[in-house]
Amino acid sequence: MTYQKILHYVQSQGFFSEHGNVLIAVSGGVDSMNLLHFLHIHQKELGIVIAIAHINHKQRPESDNEEAYLKKWAFDHQVAFYSQSFTGKFSEKTARDFRYAFFKRIMEEQNISALVTAHHAEDQAETVFLRLLRGARLRHLGGMKEVQSFGKGELIRPFLTFDKSQLPSVFHFEDDSNQETTFLRNRIRNTYFPQLKEENPQFSKQLLSLGKETDFLLEAFQQLTANLDCRDCQVFHSQKPAVQYFLLQDYLSQFSDLNLSKAQFEEVLHILRTKDHYNHLLKNGYYITKTKERFTISKISPETDSHENEKMLEYGNIVSFGQYRFSFRDQDSQGIPLFSQSPLLLRHRRPGDRIQLGNYSKKLRRLFIDDKIPPQERQNALIAEQDGEIVAICLSGRTYLRKEFKDGIMKGKLCIQKVKEG
Known part of the structure; x- marks a missing residue:
């Protein structure tokens, strides 16, 4: 498949209609190099100016050569290039946190409103399976979003509905560490999925369908309960336990850094069902306050300044x-x-x-x-x-x-x- 089909889809979705400057996360692998070439070729049609962000993880001897290649490519094509070397103890999580903190900083410093990553449909299926494996709640089985808030702008994944096999063959660097079994995502990609596809060749597509259906279900619930003020205790208590459960989940979803565990969630639900008056610290600076009439969760920030x-x-x-x-x-x-x-x-x-x-x-x-x-x-x-x-x-x-x-x-x-x- 050529990029033309992707271009039509991206234009139909209006991914870049609100953005002029975009930052592309480029590792040097086949996915991100496809993204770089696609956005570079179609800058005019999309009305954007691109820049490259690269993290040198310093985990392989080839890392410096890959960074040098990307830097030269950016210079030759007159594209802004930003890079940083990873520091700290390496793990999947620390590396990811490091990358996205760097991306956010560059966006703020350079007045860039969108970060673009090369996640595709197979990445999405892996994400749904990974979350299922880790016991994520139903609302988190929807996987990644094509567009979501990020920093003061948005994170856009234009390839998310396309299979990796649909992407053209372009020059890229092979990362041998992708074959190692040290990391869970590698085991999912290289071991678990091939075995499960022997049982069901459509396994990946079924995971994507599960994620999409989950999104539809939650969207339907939100529409049906849009007129309910769940913080009104009389309204909350008048609902069935199943509705209370998801009303509370919906309310908590607005606090992205609260991150209650399942046990903590059940404790809050029990408090709302049984306590008339309650004031207590939850975690990460968030408090729950409840009276007979109403409850609220709010973050109390220190005002020492x-x-x-x-x-x-x-x-x-x-x-x-x-x-x-x-x-x-x-x-x-x-x-x-x-x-x-x-x-x-x-x-x-x-x-x-x-x-x-x-x-x-x-x-x-x-x-x-x-x-x-x-x-x-x-x-x-x-x-x-x-x-x-x-x-x-x-x-x-x-x-x-x-x-x-x-x-x-x-x-x-x-x-x-x-x-x-x-």
Whole structure:
């Protein structure tokens, strides 16, 4: 097959209608070299300007020669060329993460809105099988998308519906490591698929069909439930358990970096079904907050850049910190009794903070959960610390105080006043 059929398909799908500058991920293998030649030949018809991005993985003696060839090809054809050598401990995942971080950086630096990769139908079938093998959820069996968001632009896979056998023969480099059985994807491609195709010659096509049908099913579910506000607890509880299950999955899919495990997902589902009030950290900075009426999941980002990190309050002085004014005075003043005249450190909350409450201490995290303090407000807690111990916590218009478990001689008092806004 010539590139003309692919060109007609790409134009009919409008893959590049919103893009002028595109970055092509080129390894030097037959797939990516086909992609490079295709996009280079048809730049004018597609209305694009191409650039090449290449990662030298430094895993084979030929790697430097391949990079040099691509660099010369780009120079001869007046195409921008960007490359970087892989660093770190090599694995399939680390190499992939390294590549895509590099691609994203180049796109941002060079104002390029699209990354293009050479994934084809056989790659898609392998991806579906790999995810099935690893126990992925149904929604992830749909495989790769032809177009998806990436960085501030899009990742486009124009070959995804075409078989590798349909691509022309072009000059490329052979990577002997593709035959090794060290990596799972190689075993799938070179061992498992050939054996399974002996049982069913259409095995790859059946996997692609499974992925497509999965996409259709999820799309249908989304359309049928589009008018349901799943965060409304009354609406959520009125649904059948199966509908609740997929409603929650749909809601969680918008948080790409949350990545709940199956066990964590089941725990959240149980909370929504059984708890009236709940505030808790999930993972990766995400909190779930639930009342009788509504639940939400949100990411709480540290605001240290917009806060003063800390201040020191000496005996006899007054310091403003956040929305509060702290004064450290003698024992005849009004305020919180202190049993030392050591300076007070005024700071923000830190992981692992504890406060003494008589004959026991409690972590601030547990204290706030027990008192149903919303996650957004917990981040704004201000701490007064003396001699390495927390003596007071200010947040949400309330003050938590250390409770002494033994007698002491009072040496001063801490007065805390909230500063009126405006």
